[in-house]
Amino acid sequence: MSLHDDMILMGEKAVAASRELAKLSTKKKNAILEAMADELTAQKEAIQEANAKDLAAGKEAGLSSAMLDRLELNDSRIEGMVKGLSDVAALKDPVGSEISNWNRPNGLQIKKVRVPIGVIAIIFESRPNVTADAASLCFKTSNAVILRGGKEAMHSNLAIAKALREGGLKKGMPENAIQLVETTDRDAVRELAQMTGKVDLIIPRGGEGLIKAVSEMAWVPVIKHYKGVCHTYVDATADVDMALAICENAKVQRPGVCNAMETLLVHKNIANDFLPEMIARFKKCGVELRGDETVQAFDSDVKAATEADWPEEYLDLILSIRVVDSVEAAIEHINTYGSHHSDAIVTADKDSEKAFLAQVDSSSVYVNASTRFTDGAEFGMGAEIGISTDKLHARGPMGLEELTTYKFVIEGTGQTRP
Amino acid sequence: MSLHDDMILMGEKAVAASRELAKLSTKKKNAILEAMADELTAQKEAIQEANAKDLAAGKEAGLSSAMLDRLELNDSRIEGMVKGLSDVAALKDPVGSEISNWNRPNGLQIKKVRVPIGVIAIIFESRPNVTADAASLCFKTSNAVILRGGKEAMHSNLAIAKALREGGLKKGMPENAIQLVETTDRDAVRELAQMTGKVDLIIPRGGEGLIKAVSEMAWVPVIKHYKGVCHTYVDATADVDMALAICENAKVQRPGVCNAMETLLVHKNIANDFLPEMIARFKKCGVELRGDETVQAFDSDVKAATEADWPEEYLDLILSIRVVDSVEAAIEHINTYGSHHSDAIVTADKDSEKAFLAQVDSSSVYVNASTRFTDGAEFGMGAEIGISTDKLHARGPMGLEELTTYKFVIEGTGQTRP
Numbered sequence: 001m002s003l004h005d006d007m008i009l010m011g012e013k014a015v016a017a018s019r020e021l022a023k024l025s026t027k028k029k030n031a032i033l034e035a036m037a038d039e040l041t042a043q044k045e046a047i048q049e050a051n052a053k054d055l056a057a058g059k060e061a062g063l064s065s066a067m068l069d070r071l072e073l074n075d076s077r078i079e080g081m082v083k084g085l086s087d088v089a090a091l092k093d094p095v096g097s098e099i100s101n102w103n104r105p106n107g108l109q110i111k112k113v114r115v116p117i118g119v120i121a122i123i124f125e126s127r128p129n130v131t132a133d134a135a136s137l138c139f140k141t142s143n144a145v146i147l148r149g150g151k152e153a154m155h156s157n158l159a160i161a162k163a164l165r166e167g168g169l170k171k172g173m174p175e176n177a178i179q180l181v182e183t184t185d186r187d188a189v190r191e192l193a194q195m196t197g198k199v200d201l202i203i204p205r206g207g208e209g210l211i212k213a214v215s216e217m218a219w220v221p222v223i224k225h226y227k228g229v230c231h232t233y234v235d236a237t238a239d240v241d242m243a244l245a246i247c248e249n250a251k252v253q254r255p256g257v258c259n260a261m262e263t264l265l266v267h268k269n270i271a272n273d274f275l276p277e278m279i280a281r282f283k284k285c286g287v288e289l290r291g292d293e294t295v296q297a298f299d300s301d302v303k304a305a306t307e308a309d310w311p312e313e314y315l316d317l318i319l320s321i322r323v324v325d326s327v328e329a330a331i332e333h334i335n336t337y338g339s340h341h342s343d344a345i346v347t348a349d350k351d352s353e354k355a356f357l358a359q360v361d362s363s364s365v366y367v368n369a370s371t372r373f374t375d376g377a378e379f380g381m382g383a384e385i386g387i388s389t390d391k392l393h394a395r396g397p398m399g400l401e402e403l404t405t406y407k408f409v410i411e412g413t414g415q416t417r418p
Numbered sequence: 419m420s421l422h423d424d425m426i427l428m429g430e431k432a433v434a435a436s437r438e439l440a441k442l443s444t445k446k447k448n449a450i451l452e453a454m455a456d457e458l459t460a461q462k463e464a465i466q467e468a469n470a471k472d473l474a475a476g477k478e479a480g481l482s483s484a485m486l487d488r489l490e491l492n493d494s495r496i497e498g499m500v501k502g503l504s505d506v507a508a509l510k511d512p513v514g515s516e517i518s519n520w521n522r523p524n525g526l527q528i529k530k531v532r533v534p535i536g537v538i539a540i541i542f543e544s545r546p547n548v549t550a551d552a553a554s555l556c557f558k559t560s561n562a563v564i565l566r567g568g569k570e571a572m573h574s575n576l577a578i579a580k581a582l583r584e585g586g587l588k589k590g591m592p593e594n595a596i597q598l599v600e601t602t603d604r605d606a607v608r609e610l611a612q613m614t615g616k617v618d619l620i621i622p623r624g625g626e627g628l629i630k631a632v633s634e635m636a637w638v639p640v641i642k643h644y645k646g647v648c649h650t651y652v653d654a655t656a657d658v659d660m661a662l663a664i665c666e667n668a669k670v671q672r673p674g675v676c677n678a679m680e681t682l683l684v685h686k687n688i689a690n691d692f693l694p695e696m697i698a699r700f701k702k703c704g705v706e707l708r709g710d711e712t713v714q715a716f717d718s719d720v721k722a723a724t725e726a727d728w729p730e731e732y733l734d735l736i737l738s739i740r741v742v743d744s745v746e747a748a749i750e751h752i753n754t755y756g757s758h759h760s761d762a763i764v765t766a767d768k769d770s771e772k773a774f775l776a777q778v779d780s781s782s783v784y785v786n787a788s789t790r791f792t793d794g795a796e797f798g799m800g801a802e803i804g805i806s807t808d809k810l811h812a813r814g815p816m817g818l819e820e821l822t823t824y825k826f827v828i829e830g831t832g833q834t835r836p
Contacts (some may be wrong), residue, residue, distance in 0.1 A: 018755065110798075200810075250834075251836055363825055365828070366830065369833040373835055390641045391619075391639075392619060392810065392811040393810040407780065410782060412785065412787025414660040415661055
């Protein structure tokens, strides 16, 4: 069979599984998730053997130590996957819950009810634990999932998927509820992205190149988890100590993640009171600073920021700083250069706050808090499949509810349209 | 300038307008909508002159009488547009409304708030009144809109858009909140569909060919308003009189629309009691019937249905009929051949009802009512921009709420992440 035929068959199996999934009770789904967790534990050795093959091949291929680290399934990471499955079992099942209901004058009763999306394809890169995390979230929401991981983690992904399937089948999981693409042929991604009528949603998780390629080739809906160029704007009326703490946290606490601050904007009237101390604290933390001329005047270690700095996601201990004339200028900068992810204002002024929250076009807008809180768990949504930078269907942290859609259920007593 | 540069400029203008729209109050937006309505009335003669040009060109080009009818802007259609604008002004504004809010143990207050999507592109075919309808719904929800109509209605569309803009500008509408693509170059659609970062959503309204082409070329999110292959399933326990009335209504009341019934499924145990009378009533209404062998045995005028009939959207007085063994077989047929639009069961059995409503994978599922009710106004949602057959973001009738997205607004008192 051709790759095309293989993938179509995989899609058809997923659709068939999704029909069976629609019939499962929450109780049954949770028992299946627990069985998956048990089987992951039981097959730990086999998974680590498979992982050792990937690690050896990765070393030979010259993967960076950061990539090898992401690839490794040590004991604590396997325990993390097992705990993750149990945690998802414990989460509230959104499927079947009523979003709203109303009656019409003609007696029709209309309910808007959460239902599974259907078949979700997830394309991911090196971390093999995504296999378990993504599969469990899709399964909990009664979606069939087709996983396509990176080739450098193929043995690990296969071993994890095998354990999940074998565990799930023991408790009556529909066959093919969880499928893993076993070919490393890059055209498999194109096939998935163009499988109209079989794949209902494709989620690319990974670098900018992968996400752009999938978006452009896709015929089915895509939700992008794109980069985070996050800002903190320190307004003229900000409490200086609060601003210092928030900015340090947003930049330094974990610089390699999408909700970390990449650009600091400072109102000109507070620059003298705030910037010298802020710059000193960042230098102490080893942050490389790149500023406009006003910022550079405060400290000779501040390099000159160029136009290329403003849209840059450093994911590192690097920060660009700009002094602005007004909250409007800060909003304009963020909407122009940001990635619509997470942006914060530190202020004591209600008008500035209102303008910032209303006009900054980002999924999460903060007043007087660190952008580092943009996260499914921190928001209290439980596990997340990622943080959407798209505007449709799901924006910001994507939890279980965002893995569902809805249908209208209309109950009548014989109504016909006049 | 090249077409590409022209379209990019149009996109940039729309983005700039969307930023201004985010600042408008509901009161101001409603005043602008009323001013648009007034200006449409004031410019009625000019609009009808433009429309006469399109009609003359259409006749010369040999357009069908149905197409010429859709193109015509007679007095009552212009009044309809004017009333439509006032109706939209009177609808509740979803922008800024709170979907939910909660507090976190660390004191963060999180609100999920409805916000505009940003820039919406709408591609439509012959009906020029869509210019006013779509523009008003997008404007009410503070979205900038780029409209691209069919070339056969270009003069009419230009005249309507001119009136809307001139009316709106009198009351402070942001310039470029409503733009109309003035070139008939088909590549303009491709440009719009691939304008990542400028167009947030593209909605193709029209035939299957247009929708498929836009979905496949698009890099930006698409919401499809696709065909309606709607079913009514008459279960073994159905009230026969109710079933007769519902089926006649679903097929005959307005056969040319997407929520009309195209296939009737009948449980074998009720076929003898139901089908002879149903067939007689359909014949009286002039409906051409195509059935399986069991159905054909009831009446020699029933033609043989072929495999090609089951997925067909007739949009006409034609109906395919199939006798099935069970509610499961009916569900399987609908999920296989339907278009996930609107499907109904007529039954007195609670188990059949439950299985049908849960397992039929359609945007609107009915028990004991006609599928003809799938409509924004009939659902009580006010005006609709169309009926989505997609599963993401909007499913079924798409009203004002579905023209918004949300953001998380997080208010803190200096919280940082530990």
